[in-house]
Amino acid sequence: MHLDTLLALLATIAAGTYFQTVTGFGLGMIVMGATSGFALAPVPVAAAVVSMVTLVNSAVALRGKWHLIDWRAARAVLLGVLPSILAGVVLLNYLSSSASLLLEFLLGGAITYSGIVFALRPTQLAQRSPDRSFFVSGLFSGLFGGLFGMAGPPVIFHFYRQPMELAAVRSMLLLVFAFTSGTRTLFVASQGELSAPVWLLTGLSMLLAAFVTLLGRRYPPPVAPATMRRIAFCILLLIGVSLMLSALPALLGSGGAGTALPGRP
Numbered sequence: 001m002h003l004d005t006l007l008a009l010l011a012t013i014a015a016g017t018y019f020q021t022v023t024g025f026g027l028g029m030i031v032m033g034a035t036s037g038f039a040l041a042p043v044p045v046a047a048a049v050v051s052m053v054t055l056v057n058s059a060v061a062l063r064g065k066w067h068l069i070d071w072r073a074a075r076a077v078l079l080g081v082l083p084s085i086l087a088g089v090v091l092l093n094y095l096s097s098s099a100s101l102l103l104e105f106l107l108g109g110a111i112t113y114s115g116i117v118f119a120l121r122p123t124q125l126a127q128r129s130p131d132r133s134f135f136v137s138g139l140f141s142g143l144f145g146g147l148f149g150m151a152g153p154p155v156i157f158h159f160y161r162q163p164m165e166l167a168a169v170r171s172m173l174l175l176v177f178a179f180t181s182g183t184r185t186l187f188v189a190s191q192g193e194l195s196a197p198v199w200l201l202t203g204l205s206m207l208l209a210a211f212v213t214l215l216g217r218r219y220p221p222p223v224a225p226a227t228m229r230r231i232a233f234c235i236l237l238l239i240g241v242s243l244m245l246s247a248l249p250a251l252l253g254s255g256g257a258g259t260a261l262p263g264r265p
Contacts, residue, residue: 005040005041006201006204008038008040009035009040009041009201010204010205010208012030012031012034012035012040013027013031013049013050013053013205013208013209014208014209014212015030016028016029016030016031017053017057017208017209017212017213017216018212018215018216019232020054020057020061020177021057021061021212021213021216021217022216022220022221022228023170023225023228023229023232026152026232026236027050027053027054027057027150027177028050028054028145028148028149028150028151028152028177029110029111029114029150029152029153029236029239030235030236030239031046031049031050031053032046032047032050032107032111032148032149032150033107033108033111033236033239033240033243034239036104036107036243037239037242037243037246041201042096043092043096043103043104043107043148044092044093044096044193045197045198045201046149047092047147047148047149047184048149048185048188048193048194048198048202049149049198049201049202049205050149050150050181051145051149051180051181051182051184051185051188052181052185052202052205052206053202053205053206053209054149054177054178054180054181055178055181055182055185056206056209056210056213057177057209057210057213058174058175058177058178058181059178060209060210060213060214061174061213061217062171062174062175062178065167065171065174066171068165068167068168068171068172069168069171069172069175070128070164070168070172072131073128073131073134073162073172074172074175074176076131076132076134076135076138077134077135077137077138077141077155077172077176078138078176078179079135079138080134080135080136080137080138080139080140080141080142081138081139081141081142081145081151081176081179081180081183082142082183083139083142084138084139084140084141084142084143084146085142085143085145085146085151085180085183085184085187086142086146086183086187087142087143087146088142088143088144088145088146088147088148088184089146089147089184089187089188089191090146091143091146091147092146092147092148101247101250101251102247102251104243104246104247105243105244105247105248105251106147107147107148107243108239108240108241108242108243108244108245108246108247109240109244110144110147110148110150110153110240111236111239111240111243112236112237112240112241112244113153113240114150114152114153114156114236114240115232115233115234115235115236115237115240116233116237117153117156117157119229119230119233119237120157123161124160124161124162124163125161125162125163126163127163128162128163128164129158129161129162133158134158137154137155137158137159138154138155138176140153140154141153141154141155141176141180142180145180145181145184146184149181149184151176151177151180151181152173152177155172155173155176156173159172159173
């Protein structure tokens with residue numbers, strides 16, 4: 001990897017880490033979208049790095065907040081995450097080798113969907129949802145996490161509808177991200193897919209993520225939470241739509257989803 005590409009990738013990880021620290025989401029979607037859009041790294045490599053960086057980010061950000069977690073809801077979500085994240089990794093390996101254009105289009109669609117979810121203002125329920133609803137949201141989050149290393153969208157909307165304090169919701173999200181990324185990393189490692197370059201990139205990214213996470217906790221942005229949501233919505237929508245538009249013409253024209261875009265791996 002050339003130095004300019006490495007610096008661009010690390011800058012993207014820093015931006016995504018800061019967003020996740022101050023909002024509870026954003027790391028995986030920003031990094032995966034920018035990495036794919038600018039061809040900074042193959043999707044499987046970026047997803048592996050994002051998973052390990054998310055693990056570090058979540059562990060640091062959760063410090064002193066474990067008491068805020070609704071453990072009954074957390075267990076239901078994590079039980080749903082476990083099987084589906086393994087299926088997501090298997091599907092990613094298949095698509096990355098035989099359907100790269102389709103993979104890029106799906107990534108763009110997932111990020112666009114995420115942006116729309118963040119733009120919505122879910123009405124808070126009067127009562128907590130049943131455990132099975134947390135399990136289902138965990139299933140979809142695991143699939144997202146396995147495919148792209150970003151488990152946020154399905155659980156974010158569901159959690160924000162619950163009659164919970166905002167701090168509790170953010171802590172729950174960080175827990176889900178940590179579990180998802182940890183499970184994904186162990187499974188990918190067991191398949192022998194964590195090469196030396198991936199470990200090196202991850203090491204640099206982890207140091208950067210830990211520093212930016214502490215920075216984000218100490219110096220939150222001087223803007224209202226609603227403004228941060230709008231910024232996140234605009235960034236994710238721009239990334240997602242761009243990925244879809246760049247992949248769609250070649251996907252339709254080639255007649256085969258496995259053809260890569262010019263200049264793409």
